[in-house]
Every structure is written in C-alpha cells, then in structure tokens.
Amino acid sequence: MAAKSTAIIQMHHVDKHYGELHVLQDINLDVQKGEVVVLIGPSGSGKSTLCRTINRLETIDSGEILFEGKPLPQEGKELAAYRAEIGMVFQSFNLFAHKTILDNVTLGPREVLGTPKEEAEKEAMDLLARVGVAEQAHKVPAQLSGGQQQRVAIARSLAMHPKAMLFDEPTSALDPEMINEVLEVMVGLAKEGMTMVVVTHEMNFARRVSNRVVFMADGQIMEEGAPDEFFDHPKTERAKDFLDSIRGH
Amino acid sequence: MSAHTTSMRDALYEAPGPKTRRRTVIGTVVSLVLLAVAIFFIIRQFYITDQFNERYWSFLLEWSTWRFLLEGLWGTIQVAIMSGIISMALGLLLMLGRIGQNKIVSGICHVLTDLFRSLPSLLLIYFFFLVIPKYGIRMPSFWMLTIPISLAASGVLAEVFRAGVNAVPKGQTEAAMSIGLTHGKIVRKIILPQALRIVIPSLVSQLVVVVKDTTVAYVVSFPDLMQNTRVLISNYDALVSMYFVVAIIYILINYAINQLSIYLAHRSGNKIVTRTSENPV
Amino acid sequence: MGVGEVVAEFGGVYVSSLLSTWLMTIVCFAGGLALGVLVTIMRVSPIKPLRVVGDFYVQVFRNIPTISLLVIFVYALPYLGLLLDYRTCLIVCIILVVASFASENFMSGINAIGVGQIEAARSVGLSFSQIVRLIVIPQALRTTVLPMTNLLIATLLTTAIGSQVPLTPPELTGMVNYVNARSVAGISAFVVSAICYAGTALLLGFLGNKLDKKVRIVR
Numbered sequence: 001m002a003a004k005s006t007a008i009i010q011m012h013h014v015d016k017h018y019g020e021l022h023v024l025q026d027i028n029l030d031v032q033k034g035e036v037v038v039l040i041g042p043s044g045s046g047k048s049t050l051c052r053t054i055n056r057l058e059t060i061d062s063g064e065i066l067f068e069g070k071p072l073p074q075e076g077k078e079l080a081a082y083r084a085e086i087g088m089v090f091q092s093f094n095l096f097a098h099k100t101i102l103d104n105v106t107l108g109p110r111e112v113l114g115t116p117k118e119e120a121e122k123e124a125m126d127l128l129a130r131v132g133v134a135e136q137a138h139k140v141p142a143q144l145s146g147g148q149q150q151r152v153a154i155a156r157s158l159a160m161h162p163k164a165m166l167f168d169e170p171t172s173a174l175d176p177e178m179i180n181e182v183l184e185v186m187v188g189l190a191k192e193g194m195t196m197v198v199v200t201h202e203m204n205f206a207r208r209v210s211n212r213v214v215f216m217a218d219g220q221i222m223e224e225g226a227p228d229e230f231f232d233h234p235k236t237e238r239a240k241d242f243l244d245s246i247r248g249h
Numbered sequence: 250m251s252a253h254t255t256s257m258r259d260a261l262y263e264a265p266g267p268k269t270r271r272r273t274v275i276g277t278v279v280s281l282v283l284l285a286v287a288i289f290f291i292i293r294q295f296y297i298t299d300q301f302n303e304r305y306w307s308f309l310l311e312w313s314t315w316r317f318l319l320e321g322l323w324g325t326i327q328v329a330i331m332s333g334i335i336s337m338a339l340g341l342l343l344m345l346g347r348i349g350q351n352k353i354v355s356g357i358c359h360v361l362t363d364l365f366r367s368l369p370s371l372l373l374i375y376f377f378f379l380v381i382p383k384y385g386i387r388m389p390s391f392w393m394l395t396i397p398i399s400l401a402a403s404g405v406l407a408e409v410f411r412a413g414v415n416a417v418p419k420g421q422t423e424a425a426m427s428i429g430l431t432h433g434k435i436v437r438k439i440i441l442p443q444a445l446r447i448v449i450p451s452l453v454s455q456l457v458v459v460v461k462d463t464t465v466a467y468v469v470s471f472p473d474l475m476q477n478t479r480v481l482i483s484n485y486d487a488l489v490s491m492y493f494v495v496a497i498i499y500i501l502i503n504y505a506i507n508q509l510s511i512y513l514a515h516r517s518g519n520k521i522v523t524r525t526s527e528n529p530v
Numbered sequence: 531m532g533v534g535e536v537v538a539e540f541g542g543v544y545v546s547s548l549l550s551t552w553l554m555t556i557v558c559f560a561g562g563l564a565l566g567v568l569v570t571i572m573r574v575s576p577i578k579p580l581r582v583v584g585d586f587y588v589q590v591f592r593n594i595p596t597i598s599l600l601v602i603f604v605y606a607l608p609y610l611g612l613l614l615d616y617r618t619c620l621i622v623c624i625i626l627v628v629a630s631f632a633s634e635n636f637m638s639g640i641n642a643i644g645v646g647q648i649e650a651a652r653s654v655g656l657s658f659s660q661i662v663r664l665i666v667i668p669q670a671l672r673t674t675v676l677p678m679t680n681l682l683i684a685t686l687l688t689t690a691i692g693s694q695v696p697l698t699p700p701e702l703t704g705m706v707n708y709v710n711a712r713s714v715a716g717i718s719a720f721v722v723s724a725i726c727y728a729g730t731a732l733l734l735g736f737l738g739n740k741l742d743k744k745v746r747i748v749r
Contacts, residue, residue, distance in 0.1 A: 055652075055653055056263075057263075057649055057652065057653070058264075059264040073266075074266030074267060074268075075265065075266030075267075075268055075269050076266070076268065076269075076657075077657065079266070080652075080655045080656065080657045081655060082655075083652060083653055083654070083655045084654065084655025085655075086653070087653070088649075088650070088653035090646060090649065090650060092646050093646075094644075094646035094647050094649065094650035095647075095650070096647055096650070096651070096665060097643075097647065097669065097747050097748070097749055098665075098668055098669050098672060098747045107654065107656075107664065108654035108655060108656070111656060111660055111664065112654065112655040112656060112660075140747075140748055142748035142749055143748070153650075156650075156654065157653075157654075160654060160655065256641075257574075257640050257641045257643060257644070257645060257648075258573070258574050258637075258640075258641075260645040260648050260649075261574050261640070261648065261661075261662075261666065262574075262575075262576045262658070263652065265576070273576050273577060276575075276576075276577040276580075277577050277578055277579060280577055280579040280580050280583075281579050284579055284583065294610050294611060295610065297611075298609060298610050298611050300609065300610060363728070363731075363732070364724075364728055366731070367683065367687070367727055367728045367730075367731030367732065368687070368724055368727050368728065369687040369688070369689075369690030369703055369727065370687075370690075371690040371691065371693060371694075371703050372690055372702070372703045372706065372720070372723060372724065372727065375693070375703060375706045375707065375720070376706070376717075376720045379706060379707065379710050379720075380706070380710075380716055380717050380719075380720050383710075383714070383716045383717075384716070384717075457593065460595070461595040461596065461597075464595040464597040464598055465597055465691075465694070468694075475595075475597070475598065475601075488605055488606055488609060489606045489609045489610065492598070492601055492602050492605065492606045493602065493606065495598065496594055496598045496599070496602060499593070499594060499595050499598050500589075500590055500593045500594050501593075503592075503593035503594075503595075504589060504593050507592075507593065
C-alpha cells in the first residue's frame, strides 16, 4: 500500500454498487492536509456518493478508505468518534428542527465532546457571529432563510473543530441570491487552511479557491487537475461536454 | 446522488459493521426461538384444554354453517353500507352548513359535528334502543342500529370533508371569484368536486370504523355476523373456535378496506385523514 | 323524569361512574402508549422477526372490532384456562387496540423527522442511543400531540364497550341502562351521560390543542 504519505484522506480502489448500478468504480483519491478538492460531474456520476463514503454515511463494497493513515472504523463508538472529527454540510441543511439555532450548534460539543454548557454557548455564539447569523441564535431553523440555515449548518460542523470538512452540494438547494453568502463562508474556511472536499456546480468557487478539480462521470474519476488547467483545457470529451452544458453553449 | 431511497425505518440504523451484523444475527435467532416458544405454548394451551377436538371445528366444514355466517355478513354489509351512505350525506351537510355564510346555521352545524364526534356510537344505540321506545316510537332493529352508527360517523366525516375543502388551494377560490362566481357556485362547482376527490381514501378508511360499530348489533337483536355467530355458538357449543374464526373474518374485511384506502391514497397522492391521525380536534 | 331529577336521584352513582370512566380512559391510554412504544421499537428494529411481529400486531389490533376482542377475552379465554375479571378483560382489550393506533402515530411521527437529520446527527458524532434520545424521541413526541389527543378521546369513547359487561360502578354508557332499569328517566339519563362524554372530549381537545401549540415543531 501507499508508502509514507502526507495525505489526510486516502481512497484506494474503492468500489460500490447499488444493485445493478456500479456507482463507484475503482476510485483512487488522495486529499492532502489543507487541500481543497472540488468534485464535479453530471448528476448520477457518483460524486455525492463518493463524498458520503468518506464519513461512512455510505458503505463501500471493496477497496479501502484511510483517514490519517488509519482505516475507517466500521461501527460503534470508534465510528462516532471518527465522524466527530469530520464536518459534513448537506444540500438540504438538515438542521435539527426541534432545537434553536444555538442548540443546533452546541449539541455536538456538549453531547460528544463534553464541553460545559457556558463554554459551548460562548463558542457557538462566536461561530454564529463569524458566519453572520448571531442575531438568529434563539430562533428555530424553519424561521431562517435557506442561506442562513446553511451557514448555521457550517457553524454546527465547525463547533466540533473538525480536521476536514465535506460539503455535499451545499448551494444546490438555495435561491440564487443566497448562494454567495454561503460560498463566502466557505472561501474563508479554505483560506484558513481547512481541508475540504466539496461537491458543487459552482465553477467560480472551484476556480477561485480549489487546489484540485476532480471530474467524475458514470462512477469513475475521468480526470483531475489544477482548476485553471481543467476549466481551460479539459482533457476528456466527457469533461468538455459537461463544461459546455453548464456554461450554456 | 443516491439511487436508492431509504425509509426512516431503515435510516434509524445505519449499514451494520461486522460486530453489529453478528449481533443482528444473534438477535434474529433469539427472537425466532422466543416466537416459536410463544406459539408452542399457545398451541399447547389449545391442546390441553381440548379445544382442538374435532367437534369444535368439524361443523365449519359444512355449507350450512357458512351460509348462516354469510347471511350474518350480509346483514353487517347492509348496515355498513347504509350507514356509510347516510353518514356521508349528513357529514357533507354538516360541513357545508359549517362553512356556509349563515352564522346561525354554521354555529349549529359546528356544535352538532363536535357532539356526534364526542359520543360513543354505543351510547347513541342505547338512545335509540332504550330511550326512543319509551316515547312510543317503534323502529325496526335495522334502523335502531343504522341511525346511531350513521350519526356517530357523520361527525368524523364532516371533519374529513372539511379537511378536504381546506386542502383545495386558495388560488382556486380567488380565481373563481375573479371570474365573478357567487359563493354558492364557487363551493358547488369549484371546491366540492376537488375536495371530494381528495377525501375519497379517507372516506373508504372510515368504513372500517362503521364495520366495527356494527358488531354491537346483538344489542338490538339485529342478525349481523356477530349475532349469527352467537346463534351458531349456542347450536354447536363451540365458543372458542367460533369467536376466533369470526374475529379473523372481521380483521380480514377491515384489512382489505384499509389496503384499498391506502391504494387509493397512493394512486391519487392524497393523505388519509382519520379520527386518530390528521383530524383537527 | 327531568335531567334535574335524574341527577338528584342518581347523582352519586353518576359521579362515581364518571370518575371510573375517566380512570379507565387514563389507564387504557397510558397502557396503550407504553405498549405502543414497545411495538414501535420492534417495528423499527433491524431484527427482521421483531419487525414482522410488530407489523402483524398492528394489522391485527387496528382491524379487530373491540367488541370481538372483548368477547374472546370474556367468554373464550376461560375455556383456554385464563379467567380474568370483567374490568381486567375490558382494560386489557382496550390497551391492546389503543397500542396499535399509538404505534401508527409514533411511526408517522418518526417518519416526519426525515433521513437528513439522522445523517446530520451521525455526522456530528452522536451515537445511536444519543440520536434516539436527543433527536428521534423528542421530535416524534412533539409531532404526535394532536393525533395522540385524538387517540385519547377515541379511548374515552371506546370505554363505552364496558356497558357490555357487568361493572360496578357502570361506566357512562352502561349508566343509561342502569338508570332505565330503575326508573322511567327516559331521555334524561342519556342527556347526562352525553354531557359527560362531550364535556370530557371538549376539555381533552382543548388541552391537546394548547399543548400542541406550545410544542409544535415548525418545519
């Protein structure tokens, strides 16, 4: 297997099927510490599934996934502890509907890390201020706009001091005018050196902040490269077609 | 994008790891053993109390037994269908009165709806069976059963209809008003046809309640399935077998009605409203 | 005999009848909820036989007429060596039926939570038991307040089948029979019982609505 590597996330020969459908085919991907990797590709290409396998929301059939050189725990306390180290932001926000914004952010630290209430709340308020929704702290999720909810979801992940963060189409469910407020928060995170795996269709974001773009189709990684290189000179026909289609040519 | 859809039921437990899988297998085996033991003891209890004796079951092989049960079932069906029709008509009237523009009628319908909804059908049956005759009014047992069941069901149905009316999008009324229709016409031509379609599955599922209510027909000596069962029991002295067989018949009938209602709801994409589910208090 | 005279003559029995109806309703509802929780746990468990038994239980007891179940308990079970007194038969039957509806309510409460929140909870690092305790149960309870209120009222109405077995004191429906056997009360006996039922149902509905407004989860 891979010799001494600095990669924080490593995927080797990962395969996954949904029945007949081969959704991940021999995936090999390393993500370095502090790297921002953007996964793009047409819907059904397996990019979301790939992202979700990294914190085992999806299981894999064969191959292996390593985090900091250790294989992913399969279950129980070890798995929960592992997930606490990886932040995840979903397309549909998935805030806890019965809890206030503040409680959404403090739940993890208090229940998983055992942070005392006051300390957790103080830090949560700082995080909420940072993502610009501090005034909403005592509302419930349904009272917030989509953009605000997604920023809270990011704060909820950050409260766990994650070593890496996964973003599964974080802006796809948002109205156009709210996309930027979420992307700005993500740009800030990237600048601070957060390790990020981002599934997105936001090409400007990919160009601006990513270190690497990975293009997927039909469950395979078709090509990967530096963003400028990829967007300006895609190597495969599939990537060219895809880029044309989203640019509206 | 995941190609499979997970129900909450499955989502609660995630894809198991090796330990969890082993535990699940052990749990499955243990629960199967416990289940087998429970079934064994139930069968044993039937056996040692001699309830498997042929004389308790053999008459069930005779056509005459089933003909008599079917006659009872026909009685049940008659009451159920008549009650279904009356309660639907009455429920619809109560709902229309309630949403109508006349304040007094609306108030009366509101009170009647809540009253019928909050009285047990048995109490209403006693009213028609014990109270009404005291005032010199004689009624056939069919109506002493059907009317109270209909009244009890009409309260719930009025609420079901109202839920249906509320489910018709507001824009429909506004559009109808903008082309100059009167209130009465809007209700008759625009809202009701849509509301009725929405509540069809709920109406069907409400039949289950009506069928259950008919089982007290023996109170007024109406020959329904349960009453005829009692007759058979006294003829053949086979109480245990008969009561179990008839319970299964009722369960199957109601199960079929429920499945039909679920099928209709699924096909039309409408929710089923029942007393204990969505119904507003 | 007018309502006033009925109350004057049978007032004491009515009070104990009303109280016994209330008590029976509470016991049956509480028992039904407890059993309903158990059945629901079976139905969502990953152990297949438990799921099947739980589903089967619900189909049987939501479809069986309570009277049919009651006659089995009162008349058939003694032949099978199980003799229970009338009140116990009645309470057990109602609990069995209420539990099936309670479980249906719990299931739709759980379904309303959505897979996404469970995945989010998992991603934060919550364990299975924490997810159940902190996310699933609180939300399932809060979304089922109205259906459960309606089930409580339905439980009250179901206790009327107590009129089919001898009870002392009789419950509210049996009271009509009781009073009619002892006087020429006619409609008055019915009216008093009806008022008790409707009043109780109204009160429960009011309280349930109030509680629902307080704890309802906006989605």
